[in-house]
Amino acid sequence: MSENRGSKNKYSPVDYETNSSANLCPGCGHALITRALRQAVSELNLPPEKLNVVAGIGCSGKTVAEIKANGIHTLHGCAAPVAMGSQVANPDQEHILISGDGDSWAIGSGKMIALLRTNLDLLYICENNGTYGLTRGQLSPTTKIDSPTRWGMVSDIPPVDGIGIAMVTGATYVARGFSARQELLVEQIKGGILHDGLAYLEVFSPCRTFNDHEGSHHSYKYCQRHAADFPKISVNDIEADYPSDSELEHEFTYEEDGRQFGLEFDNLDEMPEYDPTDLNLALKTWEDYWTEQIIPLGLLYIDESQKAHHERFYSEEDDYIATLEPEETRPSREDFSIILDQFR
Amino acid sequence: MSSGAREDLQIAVLTENGDYSVSTNDTFARVLYDLGLKTTTRRIFPSNIKGAPSRYFIRTGQNAKMALRSNSDIAIILIEERAERVLSRLRPGGLVIYDPDSYIGEKIDPARDDKDISSRFYRDALNYRAVPLKKLAADNFEDYLMKRVMRNVIYVGFLSSLLGIGFTEASEGFAENFADKGEKIVDNNLKALKLGRDYAENLNSLTDEFQLTRSRCERDTLFMRGNDATALGAVMGGCTYASWYPITPATSHGENLERYAQRYPLVVEQGENEDSCLGRALGAAWAGARASVSTSGPGFSNMAEFVGYSSFAEIPVVIFNIQRCGPSTGMPTHTKQGDLRAALHISHDESPRVVLTPSTVEQLYSYSWQAFNIAARYQMPVILLSDLELGLSHFTTEKLDYPDEPVDEGKVLSPAELEELEKYSRYEDVDGDGVCPRTLPGQGPTYVTRGAYHAADGRLSEAPEDAREKMERLFKKMTTMKENNDLPAPEVEICNSAGAGAIVFGSTRYAFEEARENLTTEGIELSLFDLPVLSPFPTKELHEFLNQHKKIFIIEQNYSGQLMSLIQEKVSHDHDFQPLRSYDGRYMNASIIEERVKESLLNERK
Ligand SMILES: Cc1ncc(C[n+]2csc(CCOP(=O)(O)OP(=O)(O)O)c2C)c(N)n1
Ligand code: SF4
Ligand SMILES: [Mg+2]
Numbered sequence: 001m002s003e004n005r006g007s008k009n010k011y012s013p014v015d016y017e018t019n020s021s022a023n024l025c026p027g028c029g030h031a032l033i034t035r036a037l038r039q040a041v042s043e044l045n046l047p048p049e050k051l052n053v054v055a056g057i058g059c060s061g062k063t064v065a066e067i068k069a070n071g072i073h074t075l076h077g078c079a080a081p082v083a084m085g086s087q088v089a090n091p092d093q094e095h096i097l098i099s100g101d102g103d104s105w106a107i108g109s110g111k112m113i114a115l116l117r118t119n120l121d122l123l124y125i126c127e128n129n130g131t132y133g134l135t136r137g138q139l140s141p142t143t144k145i146d147s148p149t150r151w152g153m154v155s156d157i158p159p160v161d162g163i164g165i166a167m168v169t170g171a172t173y174v175a176r177g178f179s180a181r182q183e184l185l186v187e188q189i190k191g192g193i194l195h196d197g198l199a200y201l202e203v204f205s206p207c208r209t210f211n212d213h214e215g216s217h218h219s220y221k222y223c224q225r226h227a228a229d230f231p232k233i234s235v236n237d238i239e240a241d242y243p244s245d246s247e248l249e250h251e252f253t254y255e256e257d258g259r260q261f262g263l264e265f266d267n268l269d270e271m272p273e274y275d276p277t278d279l280n281l282a283l284k285t286w287e288d289y290w291t292e293q294i295i296p297l298g299l300l301y302i303d304e305s306q307k308a309h310h311e312r313f314y315s316e317e318d319d320y321i322a323t324l325e326p327e328e329t330r331p332s333r334e335d336f337s338i339i340l341d342q343f344r
Numbered sequence: 345m346s347s348g349a350r351e352d353l354q355i356a357v358l359t360e361n362g363d364y365s366v367s368t369n370d371t372f373a374r375v376l377y378d379l380g381l382k383t384t385t386r387r388i389f390p391s392n393i394k395g396a397p398s399r400y401f402i403r404t405g406q407n408a409k410m411a412l413r414s415n416s417d418i419a420i421i422l423i424e425e426r427a428e429r430v431l432s433r434l435r436p437g438g439l440v441i442y443d444p445d446s447y448i449g450e451k452i453d454p455a456r457d458d459k460d461i462s463s464r465f466y467r468d469a470l471n472y473r474a475v476p477l478k479k480l481a482a483d484n485f486e487d488y489l490m491k492r493v494m495r496n497v498i499y500v501g502f503l504s505s506l507l508g509i510g511f512t513e514a515s516e517g518f519a520e521n522f523a524d525k526g527e528k529i530v531d532n533n534l535k536a537l538k539l540g541r542d543y544a545e546n547l548n549s550l551t552d553e554f555q556l557t558r559s560r561c562e563r564d565t566l567f568m569r570g571n572d573a574t575a576l577g578a579v580m581g582g583c584t585y586a587s588w589y590p591i592t593p594a595t596s597h598g599e600n601l602e603r604y605a606q607r608y609p610l611v612v613e614q615g616e617n618e619d620s621c622l623g624r625a626l627g628a629a630w631a632g633a634r635a636s637v638s639t640s641g642p643g644f645s646n647m648a649e650f651v652g653y654s655s656f657a658e659i660p661v662v663i664f665n666i667q668r669c670g671p672s673t674g675m676p677t678h679t680k681q682g683d684l685r686a687a688l689h690i691s692h693d694e695s696p697r698v699v700l701t702p703s704t705v706e707q708l709y710s711y712s713w714q715a716f717n718i719a720a721r722y723q724m725p726v727i728l729l730s731d732l733e734l735g736l737s738h739f740t741t742e743k744l745d746y747p748d749e750p751v752d753e754g755k756v757l758s759p760a761e762l763e764e765l766e767k768y769s770r771y772e773d774v775d776g777d778g779v780c781p782r783t784l785p786g787q788g789p790t791y792v793t794r795g796a797y798h799a800a801d802g803r804l805s806e807a808p809e810d811a812r813e814k815m816e817r818l819f820k821k822m823t824t825m826k827e828n829n830d831l832p833a834p835e836v837e838i839c840n841s842a843g844a845g846a847i848v849f850g851s852t853r854y855a856f857e858e859a860r861e862n863l864t865t866e867g868i869e870l871s872l873f874d875l876p877v878l879s880p881f882p883t884k885e886l887h888e889f890l891n892q893h894k895k896i897f898i899i900e901q902n903y904s905g906q907l908m909s910l911i912q913e914k915v916s917h918d919h920d921f922q923p924l925r926s927y928d929g930r931y932m933n934a935s936i937i938e939e940r941v942k943e944s945l946l947n948e949r950k
Contacts, residue, residue, distance in 0.1 A: 071793065081615065089628040093785055114615070313611045318609070323632065
């Protein structure tokens, strides 16, 4: 895509840097995701104040320190409910959740299901390194069979398939990324933010220190070797990127802050049998790859027709609860008297 | 038989759980209240859906008190199991209403030649009255369900007559209550009421000694359950977000809020478990909502980690804990006050929180709305401890007042205010009261809210001076709120001549009030200290109270004396403390208190 894209943008990735550090190890996959995230939000021209980043506990969640945004660092496995409360209270804010594989699929697994089924309008980034980085490399629920930890532990319990669960549970944007494929990741993040509903983006994000060794199924090398292409997307600012070509058909269009964005599939012609809007097909294809231990990268599934969770609580004219003036939150004296009537 | 002018009457209904009698009994209680009678209800019911004995009590009358009495005047016995116990708790001269076509009827029907005086169901001191409830229902209603349900309405019809309540009075209440269920249901209810009443009126020997006295005075009262009062309090406190997970006895608080959410700017969500509920509430509060959760024991335990998070990350939230009998699953449908220590200490390490202990319907309501302001002002969790007895029982109560304090969001800086500041740090205690101004996401500078130690600007820090400062400042808030008089004050009633006083909190207050009145007539005076808050502890006020009394009864419903040990810790070890405890899941009543007080005072004289 165009090199000078985003020239209209007020923000550049540097504007999302902070003066604090998450102190990740050199080469950590999570740091690359943070980098892609900064790039993505700058391309969407999202002011840092408009971003609410909700993080779980782990090396993954720690990265909240390195993104200029309203951050909330929650509890282990508990970012989902905090994000749910916050998003429903003020859907005007853009919500991004950052979690690890243990945070999401071990301690947070019940909460994940509850979140996925709501179609909450947020981007969920699961930074999957197949291990517990922060507690020094134990088995995680996504550790593959026959993939020894750095300490030689091997699991013969089948791993959790987050992507599969997300698809059957109700996520309406399901993508698989890889920390080392920055360009793809940036587009996936942009698409996930613009998507009106729950976007689950699972990123293969190697733990340089504890799970990047020979024999690991979560190393950079392993992913490079086993990666397969899936539908690639690009997300473009329609006016800035196609000044003369407004006729161009976009698969989906979105409005963000008065600007129009379009989402397209780049390589669908190379995979004519695939349709990312067909859930059954997406699931079937995914499961085939899963069994064969192939790592498809791309956008697996998208559905823009479902209502977002907060729409359940608000009608057109309602103000969001977080934006009410204090005095607007209490029933009037007349209402109080009407309420009491039922008890009189 | 003497013609009655009853001013305080208690009815016990013994039935099988899930036989649809609860809504009938609720409605009857409401009818009695509507007649101007002070009325209260209690249920003693098992933790299941159908079957097993269940008791419903209605205490009513011009002079009825709001606690359950230890004995009743009338019993409706619909099942055999537990009948003996209910009968043993009837006053001499009490009336037993039973169905002749039941097992128990066969045993005690005085009209039968083979009646069994030696039966365990037969007591000389009681009067028995057979009413063929089942048969009347079977003969007059079509379908199976109606035959079962209307049996209950028939006994209400019979009771109405017994208590001297006009048919129109009773039927109006029922018609109104079941109006939304459709005409057919209303008609059936009225028909059943009439069947019961007609049956009573056709008996020429029906006693009139249970007729209730009624005065026609104007009144300004309400009839509500504790869970109605806390839910209303939440709404009036400006609650805009609530999350809950079903659990006895907290469910009706959440369901009430669901109803309010249809009219007021309030989002209510049923979470997937309790810690998630609290997580959602904290997320909403962080974003700028006024948030709360409601639960009971097991769910409260489930929330542990988030309670400390709320305190440490300084996000306001209100936690309603309607206590039930624990530990573990415990006795879910039985009352206890065993969560004091849990409320004070729940979550690892130490973190300040406010713990409120309302004890009357008025307090449940007013502490509930105040809780939202306190949480917002001090940016911490406020735990409100109610209990099953308060939560599920109906009470006749003085009218409630519109909050006399505006909704206060505490120190929240608006974008305009922020602009005037040279520099803003989230955790900088600008005015030294321990509370740092916060900003809402989207309304100010960006920073990270976190449960990890941090410096004043919110950035991670494990420096010892930052750690010390944080802890000291957090706990400073507890002193500030006392200095600012931001907490409900204890209700204290001193009897000058009293050498003894009692400390109560929660539901036992009603039983204590009654005991206190009775004891006064016997020449024993007791002062009252109704403890409104456990944290921060009202040490000064309690110290004063202790100084004025030699002997102090500490009334609480738990085994280990959680309140007593707290008083010893906070106020004094050297006092004549008289523990008055119950922990069997049953409601406290005045007799228990009177007995124990008398026993203790007599011992002293010996
Ligand atoms: C309740 C609780 N249990 C355990 C921990 C310790 N802990 C911190 S991070 C972590 C695992 C993190 O693994 P993952 O979510 O995969 O994140 P990563 O560090 O690999 O990015 C654990 C077990 C904790 N913080 N809280
Ligand atoms: S331990 Fe692993 S996951 Fe954690 S920072 Fe180091 S490389 Fe990254
Ligand atoms: Mg991990």
